[in-house]
Amino acid sequence: MLLFSFYEKLRILAYEISRRLEARRESMENTAPIKPTETELEILQILWQHGPSTVRLVNEEQNKAKETGYTTTLKLLQIMYEKNLVSRDEESRSHVYRAAVTEEETQQHLLGRFLDTTFRGSAMKLVMQALGNHRTTPDELNQIRHLLKKLEDDSSHADS
Amino acid sequence: MLLFSFYEKLRILAYEISRRLEARRESMENTAPIKPTETELEILQILWQHGPSTVRLVNEEQNKAKETGYTTTLKLLQIMYEKNLVSRDEESRSHVYRAAVTEEETQQHLLGRFLDTTFRGSAMKLVMQALGNHRTTPDELNQIRHLLKKLEDDSSHADS
DNA sequence: ATAGTAACACGAAATTTTTCGTAGATCAAG
DNA sequence: CTTGATCTACGAAAAATTTCGTGTTACTAT
Incomplete structure (x- = not known):
């Protein structure tokens, strides 16, 4: 695992985050729309x-x-x-x-909205952007997918 | 490294992200304020x-x-x-x-604002929130700091 | 040339969000 | 009981954002 640079590690995580956020948003569609000004x-x-x-x-x-x-x-x-x-x-x-309303649910809602309006729904881009402007080429994306598979396998063993 | 669960890995990264974002924001204070409605x-x-x-x-x-x-x-x-x-x-x-204005700089600005207003400036919380509601106890935070040190040392060798 | 279509500029209406002033109620102290 | 301070309710002004109508000009096709 120590072979991966920080950015590589980041991309793996970003992808994982992206997937989970999407799932989460889908399961939340019928929730009341909290939209504080x-x-x-x-x-x-x-x-x-x-x-x-x-x-x-x-x-x-x-x-x-x-x-x-x-x-x-x-x-x-x-x-x-x-x-x-x-x-x-x-x-x-x-x-x-x-x-x-709880802080968490509100943040969740606002995060979703913000993701849509500012990052066109790409949590990946958001996290990447948070770090710095790193372009991800299609090739890199593939690399991530591979790494992710490994990571997932490992995690399922190591997870508490 | 394979001992770390996914969430542990996440916390490490989130912390790193938080630090970098902060630095980035500070170095951007004199930029024109882009605030599209x-x-x-x-x-x-x-x-x-x-x-x-x-x-x-x-x-x-x-x-x-x-x-x-x-x-x-x-x-x-x-x-x-x-x-x-x-x-x-x-x-x-x-x-x-x-x-x-470029997409990137605008996103950067909006992300900063969003972070402040919604997550009180904590990129860490944002990323954690994106994943799911995982409370981080002070103890956990300390753990992260330790892990981070290791990670940083390792990264400086492995980085491309 | 002239009618019809599509574009721009401009101002102002409509809507949403934020701020504030005033009136009336309640309470505590003299 | 009266004065003064503090609170709520309410309405409406002020500011910011969004939408639209009208007048005018430019281009196209007959």
Whole structure:
């Protein structure tokens, strides 16, 4: 295995990732479409990081990145509430909001969309691009396929 | 090396990717900010795939996915022209538009943005997410760091 | 030449997303 | 009970994005 250069190893993995992502996406077709807007996503990030929070808390967090009026944050959370992106506890006077979607599923959705719109669905290209611009010739692709077979066989033995 | 399971191998690579992406992003800070909107990106995709095209051509392509008026496409291209996302040849009566940004650099930019907004900058998480939801404990992370060192040493010998 | 077709420019309507102002309710302190 | 601070609700302005209608010009074929 030590014969393979980093890039070769990468290509093998990238291919594997590509295959799995595709399978995963197919098995997810009937899931609810989560499509937060840019700022909604920012708020979700805050809720994911800090857990259930009041509007005030969220707003203060937001302000660290960019000055934002209190009612702006409030309105956003209300909108997100209607979209079922967040739930809220109205017990105390200041409502406590919490994310109603998990970070993972949201990332999964957004990743799929991003893959389609930006990389035309090629997870392979995405990973390769993440590394640097390495063109893969048809020949290389074949090489990968061969290597992959070996790798798969090996993995099935070595896997925990 | 054959002791490593697929996921272990993946984590090593993901970490490496993460490091490189970060370096890459830092060295790119002073680049012009390419931020095409959703539909602008769709048009760029068409231009990248088909090469320089007339408005008519682009519009027909667009219609395969979603009915779009001719002047709508035209207007978008004009806007993109002003933003320098595309250039155009006005020789013949029907102008010929071509992408003024490469697919790679655009993907690079968008990937960076996406990474920040959706994965809080963690390429590692992105790749892991692409594969499936595997939690990485702090302990695992340490393991990776160790493995990486080995891998790096090995790579520097084996690399082409 | 003239009618018909297809192209461009331009402005503005329509839609979506983001921001903010105001009114009314609730609570705590004097 | 009144004042002041803080909260929610709501509507609407502002900004960004997308779509389309109209007028004009250029080319083609009769």
